[in-house]
Amino acid sequence: MNTLTPIAYAIYLIGITTTALVVSRLIIRHGRIFITQGYDGNTALTQAAAGMLQTQFNLIALAAMLLLLRFSKPGSESFLFPSAPQSVPALFEVLSVKLGIMLLVIGIMHFLSLRLINRIRLGGEIL
Amino acid sequence: MSPDTYPLLNYALYCAITLAVTILVGRSLHRNGRPFLEECFQGHEGMADSVNHLLLVGFYLVNFGLLALLLKTETPPHNLTELIECLSFKTGSALLGLGAMHLFNLWNFDHLRTRALRKKAWQAAFKPEPNAAPSTGPTPNNPAR
Numbered sequence: 579m580n581t582l583t584p585i586a587y588a589i590y591l592i593g594i595t596t597t598a599l600v601v602s603r604l605i606i607r608h609g610r611i612f613i614t615q616g617y618d619g620n621t622a623l624t625q626a627a628a629g630m631l632q633t634q635f636n637l638i639a640l641a642a643m644l645l646l647l648r649f650s651k652p653g654s655e656s657f658l659f660p661s662a663p664q665s666v667p668a669l670f671e672v673l674s675v676k677l678g679i680m681l682l683v684i685g686i687m688h689f690l691s692l693r694l695i696n697r698i699r700l701g702g703e704i705l
Numbered sequence: 706m707s708p709d710t711y712p713l714l715n716y717a718l719y720c721a722i723t724l725a726v727t728i729l730v731g732r733s734l735h736r737n738g739r740p741f742l743e744e745c746f747q748g749h750e751g752m753a754d755s756v757n758h759l760l761l762v763g764f765y766l767v768n769f770g771l772l773a774l775l776l777k778t779e780t781p782p783h784n785l786t787e788l789i790e791c792l793s794f795k796t797g798s799a800l801l802g803l804g805a806m807h808l809f810n811l812w813n814f815d816h817l818r819t820r821a822l823r824k825k826a827w828q829a830a831f832k833p834e835p836n837a838a839p840s841t842g843p844t845p846n847n848p849a850r
Contacts, residue, residue: 583786626737630811633733637804644797648790703819705812
């Protein structure tokens with residue numbers, strides 16, 4: 579059995595989970611001041627909205643991570659799903675693609691969250 | 706190792722992970738939705754609590770139904786790699802469904818709150834307090850002609 583594949587999966591899962599959790603915490607910590615402004619200084623509402631935003635961010639990021647995890651069978655490689663690594667250099671190549679895709683996804687979600695927080699700051703119906 | 710080990714492990718881990726995440730998300734929604742509902746019902750704690758509870762039960766029902774439907778795998782895993790792939794695909798689909806339900810609840814809370822704010826503004830504009838200065842704008846009892 580190829581032992582490099584489970585190693586690649588473990589590195590990918592741990593790395594992306596950590597990044598997603600850290601980024602969502604960062605957004606909430608630095609966005610709270612804007613959310614407070616949108617809710618006219620109501621701390622209970624600010625806390626609640628921040629918590630729900632963080633949960634939503636984590637859910638979507640982790641779902642994308644799990645859905646984009648797999649390697650393709652030999653013969654049906656694509657950019658999103660490269661074939662499983664057979665050597666250590668191939669492990670690095672494959673992991674860089676996998677991690678890069680997920681970091682791009684998390685980066686895009688980061689900017690979408692910034693827009694959402696700005697909408698909260700401006701007030702009115704948000705979603 | 707019996708041939709059923711990996712498929713069984715697959716189902717057991719799927720149930721454990723998705724049930725745990727559903728309950729965590731449901732509790733988070735229950736806790737964080739409370740201030741929004743309180744504002745919506747303008748301080749009627751009993752109503753806010755009961756609506757919150759009903760929303761939570763609905764959330765659990767829909768999600769547990771979704772998780773049960775997603776359980777079956779067409780190609781059972783035979784080794785660790787296939788187990789990780791199979792499990793991650795199923796769990797990812799379940800989390801996506803969970804995210805959609807969470808978003809629906811967020812929209813609900815936001816909608817309820819803005820509607821309550823609009824109602825409050827309407828009441829302030831058209832139904833002044835008895836001892837407040839008389840409004841010059843149109844009122845339901847005295848419409849502008």
